[in-house]
Amino acid sequence: MGLDDRKLAVLRAIVEDYVATQEPVGSKALVERHQLGVSPATVRNDMAVLEEEGYIRQPHTSAGRVPTDRGYRLFVDRLSRVKPLSPAERRAIERFLVGAVDLDDVVHRTVRLLAQLTRQVAVVQYPSLARSSVRHLELVPISTTRLMLVMIADTGRVEQRLVELPAPIPVEDVTDLRRLVNEKLVGSRLSETPPLVQALVEESVPHLRPAMTTLSTVLLETLIERHEERIALAGTANLTRGGLLDFQGSLRPILEALEEEVVMLKLIGEAEPTTTRVLIGDENEIDNLRAASVVSTGYGPGSTSLGGLGVLGPTRMDYPGTIATVRAVARYVGELLAQN
């Protein structure tokens, strides 16, 4: 593993040039474009070592070198600084997010902004319900046997679900039910509600019990277990930049993966605001994304995470710039949501 400083500089130069030109880079071009202070022959020797160690490879014998996933990894970990954003970019972020009127709007603006700034596919998770708490529960009678249950979370998320009651109940009972569930659940984290919901049923007076039982089932089922997590996507057209060279010629697996919300959630939903995760090519556990890289982080007030966001692009991407942008956007969104 004896990689001296110059070899690392060579690797850095190769990554930078390849990302910029999208073409295998040779020893001669390298010494011309960078001040390495040595001859092409020396660079060739260094390249041979780098190749042996698995950081770069040749697409074919008489071609220049291309970074491997491992090479990008080394570059990201040790050879690059996070690029500070340009003032123009900072302004773009602020301008874009100011004026959002509700949560949906914030999420949509964010994902579009991220796609535009990074020129990649952007993914933003809605604030996770599990980490939100209940602000209010509303029960709206639709008919004597049907209620619409609406839950408003402190993050601004609103979820609704139809409840089919086992028997007709009078309006006064709906009022009672509403009061009871609100007294019990408002303010508590959704991840902590199951025992509370259970208690609600046990404590309820006999004539409300059937309705409360049904209601609690729906509460548990829908609001906590089922589609509690949602995501927004933007910038899929960016996948076609750089011709078909990226993604080894086929967008299919990428597009398929992007449509699977579960997959995407797993990909970006676990990060914390303080860390930025970079997954490069092969490091990805999802087979369909073996030709892609993902940069993700969490957002939220302070260091608590409400959800994740990130971008997906070719392994040949501008990591320093992308990482900087993802972080910046996450921070702004976190602050914005903290104000609500």
Add this chain to the structure above:
Amino acid sequence: MGLDDRKLAVLRAIVEDYVATQEPVGSKALVERHQLGVSPATVRNDMAVLEEEGYIRQPHTSAGRVPTDRGYRLFVDRLSRVKPLSPAERRAIERFLVGAVDLDDVVHRTVRLLAQLTRQVAVVQYPSLARSSVRHLELVPISTTRLMLVMIADTGRVEQRLVELPAPIPVEDVTDLRRLVNEKLVGSRLSETPPLVQALVEESVPHLRPAMTTLSTVLLETLIERHEERIALAGTANLTRGGLLDFQGSLRPILEALEEEVVMLKLIGEAEPTTTRVLIGDENEIDNLRAASVVSTGYGPGSTSLGGLGVLGPTRMDYPGTIATVRAVARYVGELLAQN
């Protein structure tokens, strides 16, 4: 324009073969695969006429013929019957849609189903708010100067928006506001609410007036003007089927168009349940979609339309099958929503 029956039969055969094989079809292959009862030479003469009239064309001099947009148009209008769905498909539709728990779920299932059955990109518009009526309005106090306004439409759609009040108001006033807006607006179509909202302000008692004014602004602005329309997408990965031959080599414009909700809405949002619209290639007003075809219709109970749905694919698509599927899915969804 003297196209006799045989020439039309030839055109039909060309369209069918080309759709199936994706390769230019020649006179010899045509007589082999279809019982036209004439020789290749005769077919060639017919082809020459069809080409002159602009229904087919040759990619290059020594190749077979390919239908033009105009050819597909004639095929759709006069040469094809809507294919009845297979029992398996009918069952798939029913199985897929049964068990949907709320509107979001219905829409998501529908769009995925449509993408799967047609193997194209599917687009489903959420039930249009403009054509829905108000079932209930809820006001939830967030703080003394902030309310969360939640509107529930008869289609099951729920919209929310934060209201910043000009001055703090007591909880009793919120109750009054809630009662007033509900009395006035419940049951009316959203497209008819603006005068009613106006009246609400004018009729309100002095001490409620400031709050009511703000509230009415939000009501008009958000629920009626702004993002009143939403769509769901699925099956973008299907764009990559058939290699890059479809869409003249670049998915970019298509993907860009798909991300523009406004564009998509215009495309599918105007149809009525009784008619099915087919836009072929050039007929499309959106430049980005000149290489694609769109099959769309409306859905809703009876012949009133709640929204549109459709699929987008290459001009080289199985029109009879696609049309049948789009119609069938629209009918099922319409019925499903009518039951709510």
Add this chain to the structure above:
DNA sequence: GACTGGCACTCGTTACAGTCGAGTGCCAGC
């Protein structure tokens, strides 16, 4: 011992020529 210039070698790219064959248009004949 590390770097360098030089050189032979590899191999993908491009250009060009030639062959093949699917498919056509046209025409004389039935």
Add this chain to the structure above:
DNA sequence: GCTGGCACTCGACTGTAACGAGTGCCAGTC
């Protein structure tokens, strides 16, 4: 009006050759 026959076109494919970017290796220099 249809058909068989025939000459023609032109893209697809194959083979050959020249080109050149880029390499690995080695002997020479500091």
